[in-house]
Amino acid sequence: xxxxxACAVAVALFALSDxxxxxxxxxxxxxxxxxxxxxxxxxxxxxxxxxxxxxxVFGAMFYSLLRHRKSLGHAAHPFxxxxxxEVIWTTVPFLILVGLAWPATKAVLAQKDTGNxxxxxxxxxxxxxxxxxxxxxxxxxLSVLATPSEQIGDxxxxxxxxxxxxxxxxxxxxxxxxxLLLTAADVIHSWWVPALGVKQDAIPGFxxxxxxxxxxPGTYRxxxxxxxxxxxxxxxxxxxxxPEAEYRAWxxxxxxxxxxxxxxxxxxxxxxxxxxxxxxxxxxxxAACHQANGRGIPGLFPALAGSAIVNGPPQAHVGRVLxxxxxxxxxxxxxxxxxxxxxxxVSYERQSWGNHAEPVQPALVKNQRQ
Amino acid sequence: xxxxxxxxILEPAHHGAxxxxxxxxxxxxxxxxxxxxxxCFAAVMFxxxxxxxxxxxxxxxxxxxxxVQPELFNQLxxxxxxxxxxxxxxxxxxxxxxxxxxxxxxAPDMAFPRMNNWSFWLLPVAAALxxxxxxxxxxxxxxxxxxxxxxxxxxxxxYDMTIFALHIMGASSxxxxxxxxxxxxxxxxxxxxxxxxxxxxxxxxxxxxxxxAVMPVLAGTITMxxxxxxxxTHFFSAxxxxxPVMFQHLFWFFxxxxxxxxxxxxxxxxxxxxxxFARKPLFGYRSMVYATASIAILSFIVWGHHMFTVGMPVAxxxxxxxxxxxxxxxxxxxxxxxxxxxxxGSLTFETAMLFAVAFVCLFTIGGFSGxxxxxxxxxxxxxxxxxxxxxxxxxxxxxxxxxxxxGLYYWLPKWTGHxxxxxxxxxxFWLSAVSVNVLFFPMHFLGLAGMPxxxxxxxxxxxxxxxxxxxxxxxxxxxxxxxxxxxxxxxxGGEPAGNCPYEGAVGLExxxxxxxxxxxxxxPPELE
Numbered sequence: 001x002x003x004x005x006a007c008a009v010a011v012a013l014f015a016l017s018d019x020x021x022x023x024x025x026x027x028x029x030x031x032x033x034x035x036x037x038x039x040x041x042x043x044x045x046x047x048x049x050x051x052x053x054x055x056x057v058f059g060a061m062f063y064s065l066l067r068h069r070k071s072l073g074h075a076a077h078p079f080x081x082x083x084x085x086e087v088i089w090t091t092v093p094f095l096i097l098v099g100l101a102w103p104a105t106k107a108v109l110a111q112k113d114t115g116n117x118x119x120x121x122x123x124x125x126x127x128x129x130x131x132x133x134x135x136x137x138x139x140x141x142l143s144v145l146a147t148p149s150e151q152i153g154d155x156x157x158x159x160x161x162x163x164x165x166x167x168x169x170x171x172x173x174x175x176x177x178x179x180l181l182l183t184a185a186d187v188i189h190s191w192w193v194p195a196l197g198v199k200q201d202a203i204p205g206f207x208x209x210x211x212x213x214x215x216x217p218g219t220y221r222x223x224x225x226x227x228x229x230x231x232x233x234x235x236x237x238x239x240x241x242x243p244e245a246e247y248r249a250w251x252x253x254x255x256x257x258x259x260x261x262x263x264x265x266x267x268x269x270x271x272x273x274x275x276x277x278x279x280x281x282x283x284x285x286x287a288a289c290h291q292a293n294g295r296g297i298p299g300l301f302p303a304l305a306g307s308a309i310v311n312g313p314p315q316a317h318v319g320r321v322l323x324x325x326x327x328x329x330x331x332x333x334x335x336x337x338x339x340x341x342x343x344x345x346v347s348y349e350r351q352s353w354g355n356h357a358e359p360v361q362p363a364l365v366k367n368q369r370q
Numbered sequence: 371x372x373x374x375x376x377x378x379i380l381e382p383a384h385h386g387a388x389x390x391x392x393x394x395x396x397x398x399x400x401x402x403x404x405x406x407x408x409x410c411f412a413a414v415m416f417x418x419x420x421x422x423x424x425x426x427x428x429x430x431x432x433x434x435x436x437x438v439q440p441e442l443f444n445q446l447x448x449x450x451x452x453x454x455x456x457x458x459x460x461x462x463x464x465x466x467x468x469x470x471x472x473x474x475x476x477a478p479d480m481a482f483p484r485m486n487n488w489s490f491w492l493l494p495v496a497a498a499l500x501x502x503x504x505x506x507x508x509x510x511x512x513x514x515x516x517x518x519x520x521x522x523x524x525x526x527x528x529y530d531m532t533i534f535a536l537h538i539m540g541a542s543s544x545x546x547x548x549x550x551x552x553x554x555x556x557x558x559x560x561x562x563x564x565x566x567x568x569x570x571x572x573x574x575x576x577x578x579x580x581x582x583a584v585m586p587v588l589a590g591t592i593t594m595x596x597x598x599x600x601x602x603t604h605f606f607s608a609x610x611x612x613x614p615v616m617f618q619h620l621f622w623f624f625x626x627x628x629x630x631x632x633x634x635x636x637x638x639x640x641x642x643x644x645x646x647f648a649r650k651p652l653f654g655y656r657s658m659v660y661a662t663a664s665i666a667i668l669s670f671i672v673w674g675h676h677m678f679t680v681g682m683p684v685a686x687x688x689x690x691x692x693x694x695x696x697x698x699x700x701x702x703x704x705x706x707x708x709x710x711x712x713x714x715g716s717l718t719f720e721t722a723m724l725f726a727v728a729f730v731c732l733f734t735i736g737g738f739s740g741x742x743x744x745x746x747x748x749x750x751x752x753x754x755x756x757x758x759x760x761x762x763x764x765x766x767x768x769x770x771x772x773x774x775x776x777g778l779y780y781w782l783p784k785w786t787g788h789x790x791x792x793x794x795x796x797x798x799f800w801l802s803a804v805s806v807n808v809l810f811f812p813m814h815f816l817g818l819a820g821m822p823x824x825x826x827x828x829x830x831x832x833x834x835x836x837x838x839x840x841x842x843x844x845x846x847x848x849x850x851x852x853x854x855x856x857x858x859x860x861x862x863g864g865e866p867a868g869n870c871p872y873e874g875a876v877g878l879e880x881x882x883x884x885x886x887x888x889x890x891x892x893x894p895p896e897l898e
Binding site: 025026027028029035036038039042043046047050053054057058060061064065068069070071074075076077078079080081082085086089090093094097100101104105107108109111112151152153154158160161162163164182186187188190192194197198199200201203204205206208209210221222223224225226227228229230231232233234297298299300327328329 | 433434435436439440441444506507508509512513514518520521523524526607608609613614615648649650651652653654655656657679680681684687688691692695696698699702703705706709710711712713714715716717718727730731734735738741742745746747748750751753754755815818819820822823824825826827828829830831874
C-alpha cells in the first residue's frame with residue numbers, strides 16, 4: 001500500500017517535471033556492448049521474478065489486512081504450524097534461485113574473459129584525473145574535468161554535459177575488443193562507463209583487467225565510482241568510439257602532437273607563455289586541493305599564497321612538484337607532466353596570489369630530473 | 371520486623387538508599403535504567419545523524435555546490451553512516467535488550483549489572499571522540515564509513531580518533547553481548563526451555579554471538595590501519611608488500627555479519643508485534659529460529675559481494691554470488707511466516723502494528739534489491755551507485771528503524787505505565803511511511819541511470835529524482851519530531867496501561883506491573 005503509493009507519487013512528480021524525456025531514466029542506460037547487454041537483460045529477468053513474488057506474497061498479505069480484521073468481526077484461527085507449507089516455501093524459492101543463477105553464471109564467465117584483445121589500454125587513476133596509455137602505440141595522456149568551476153559554484157549556467165565532460169576523451173575503435181589494465185597512483189578509484197557495462201576498481205600497486213567491445217560509434221560518459229577524496233565527483237570518464245579509419249587518424253595526430261610537444265619541451269619559454277600554460281596546468285592538476293585562489297583548505301591542503309617553498313629557491317619548489325610529499329595527498333608529478341609543463345606550473349605559482357619569486361625554465365626541471 | 375545485617379541485603383526496602391539525580395544515572399546497575407540510558411543516547415545520536423542527513427539532502431537538492439564544500443560533504447556522509455550504525459541502531463537494540471530480556475525470561479536483572487553500566491558509559495566517550503573530531507583542523511573522518519585505505523591513510527588526526535572511537539564502541543558491544551548471552555543462558559525462569567523463549571530473545575541471542583565473533587575482527591583491522599598510519603607498517607600498502615584490498619576483505623568479514631546484527635533484533639521485534647495484533651501465535655516458530663540461525667551462519671560467507679568490482683578471480687565471484695543468493699531462502703521463510711501469522715487472524719492496527727506491517731513490506735523491497743545486487747554482472751553496473759544507497763536504506767530505515775518504532779510503540783506502555791497516544795502515532799506512521807518512500811525509492815532510478823554514491827554534485831540528468839528524494843527526506847526528517855512528542859507525552863502521563871494493555875499479547879513481561887518493579891522478577895515465575 002505505502003510503497004505503491006510512493007511509486008505513484010514518484011511517477012507523477014516525474015511526469016510533471018519531465019524535461020529530456022530520455023527513455024533510460026527508470027532503467028539502466030541503453031547497452032552498447034555485449035557485457036552491458038547481458039547485465040541489462042539479467043536485470044530485467046530478476047526484476048520480473050521479484051515483482052511476481054512481491055505481487056503474490058503481498059497480494060495475500062493485503063487481502064488478509066483488508067478481510068481478516070477484528071473490526072469486521074473476523075475471529076482468529078490459531079493455526080501456527082505446517083511442515084508441508086514450510087518445506088514448500090523453502091524449496092520453491094531455492095529452485096527459482098537456481099534458475100536465476102544459471103544465466104548469471106554464464107554472464108560472469110563471459111565478463112571475466114579478457115583474452116585475445118585487439119588493443120590494450122592502461123588506465124591509471126589519480127586524485128582526480130585519469131591517465132590513458134595505449135600500450136602498443138606509445139600514446140599517453142591525461143584526461144581531466146572540462147567543466148569550468150564557475151558552473152560548479154553556480155556562477156555560470158550549467159552546460160549540457162555538466163560534470164561529464166573532459167578535455168581529452170579516451171578514443172577507441174568500434175567493434176574491437178578493448179582490454180583495459182587498471183591501476184591507481186594514490187588511492188583506489190573505479191573506472192565506470194554504464195553504457196559499456198564496465199566498472200573496475202583501480203587499485204594502487206596492483207593491476208586488474210577488464211574489457212569491452214563497443215557496438216556502435218558514439219560518445220559514452222561515466223564517472224569514478226569509488227570514493228577517492230574531495231574531487232571524487234569531479235573525475236568523469238568520456239569514451240569516444242570511432243570507426244576504425246577515424247580512430248587510426250586520431251592516433252596518428254595524437255602521436256605527432258606528442259612528438260612536437262617533446263621536441264618543444266627543452267626550449268626556452270617567454271614569461272607570458274609560461275604563465276598561460278601554467279594556469280592551465282594548475283587548474284587541471286592543482287586547484288582541486290590548493291584552490292584556484294592559492295589559499296588551500298586550512299587543516300587539509302596547504303596554501304601556496306605566501307608559502308615558504310613557493311617563494312624560496314626554485315630547486316626546492318621544482319623538487320616538491322617532481323617528487324611529491326610522501327604520506328600526504330601531494331603526488332609526484334615527475335611521470336605525469338613534462339619539463340615545460342612543470343616549469344610552467346611552478347612559474348605560475350611563483351608569480352600568482354601575491355607571490356613574487358622568479359619564474360623557472362624547462363631546462364632547470366630537466367636538470368633536476370637527473 | 372527484626373532485621374539483621376545479612377538479610378537486609380535481600381530486603382527490597384534497602385533501595386530507599388539509592389542515589390538520586392545525576393549520580394543515580396552514572397552509577398546505576400539496574401537493567402531498566404541502563405536500557406533507558408541506551409535509548410536516550412540513541413535518540414540524541416539519531417537527531418545528530420539526522421541533521422547530517424538533512425544537510426546532505428539539502429546539498430543534493432539541485433546540481434552545483436550550494437551549502438557545503440566537497441570535503442565537508444564527505445565528512446557528513448561518513449559521520450552519518452558511522453553515527454546511525456554505531457550510535458543509533460546498535461545502542462537502541464541494546465537498550466531494548468536491557469529493558470526486555472530480563473522481563474521476557476523472568477529474571478531480576480542482567481547477569482553482570484556493573485559491566486552493564488560500564489558498557490553503556492563507554493558510548494558517550496566514543497561519541498565525543500567521533501563527533502569532536504569535526505572541530506579539529508582538517509575536520510572529521512571523510513573516507514566513508516568503510517574507511518578504505520589508502521584514502522584513510524591520507525587523512526589527519528580525526529582518523530585516529532575515529533579508530534579509537536570504534537575500538538571503544540566495539541568493546542562496549544562485546545561486553546553487552548557477553549552480558550546478554552550469559553543472562554539468556556543462565557537466568558531463564560524454570561520451565562523456559564530454549565524452544566519456549568520469545569523470538570526477540572532468540573534473535574538477540576544469535577545477534578550477541580555474531581557481535582562476539584566479528585567485533586574483534588573490526589578491532590584488529592582498524593588497529594592495522596592505525597599502525598599503517600602512525601608506525602610505518604604496510605599491511606594495506608603495496609609499496610611495502612601489503613594489499614589495500616586485504617582491508618576490504620577483513621572489513622567486510624566484519625561488515626556483513628554486522629548488517630545482520632542490525633537486522634536480526636528487528637526480526638525479533640516484528641515477530642513479537644505481529645502475533646499480538648493478529649491475536650494468534652507466530653506461525654512457524656521453529657522455522658523462524660532455524661531461519662535466524664541460518665542467516666547468521668550464511669552471513670560469514672558472503673562478504674565478497676561487497677567487492678565484486680575489485681577484480682576477484684571468477685571462482686570467488688561465483689562462490690560469493692551463489693552464497694548471497696542463498697540468503698534469500700531463510701529470509702523468504704521469515705517473510706512468508708509473518709504473512710501466514712497475519713492470515714486469518716483478527717487484525718487491529720495500532721501504531722506498533724502499522725510499523726510492523728510496513729516493515730514486512732518495505733524490508734522485502736530491500737531484500738529484492740539485494741537479490742538484484744547479488745547478480746555479479748548487474749552488480750558491476752550498480753556497485754557504488756545510488757541503487758546501493760536505496761537498497762541499504764530500505765533495509766536499515768524501513769527495516770531496522772521501522773522495527774524499532776514498532777517496538778517503541780509496543781513496549782512504551784510497559785516501560786512508562788501509560789498508553790501511547792495513538793492519534794499522534796498514526797500521524798507519525800503515515801507521514802513517515804509515505805515520505806520514506808518518496809525519499810528512497812527514486813534512488814533506485816538514480817543508481818540505474820548512473821549516479822555514483824558519495825558525490826556532492828551531479829550531472830543534470832539526475833536533477834529531477836534528487837529533488838524528489840530531498841523533498842521526501844525533509845518531510846521524513848520533520849515527521850520524526852512527532853515521535854519525540856509521542857514519547858514525551860507517554861512518559862509524562864496518559865491513560866494507565868495496566869499490566870497488559872493489549873488483548874493479544876503473551877509473555878512474562880505482561881504479568882508484571884507497568885512500569886515493572888525495581889528488581890523485575892524478585893522470585894522466578896513458574897512456566898507450566
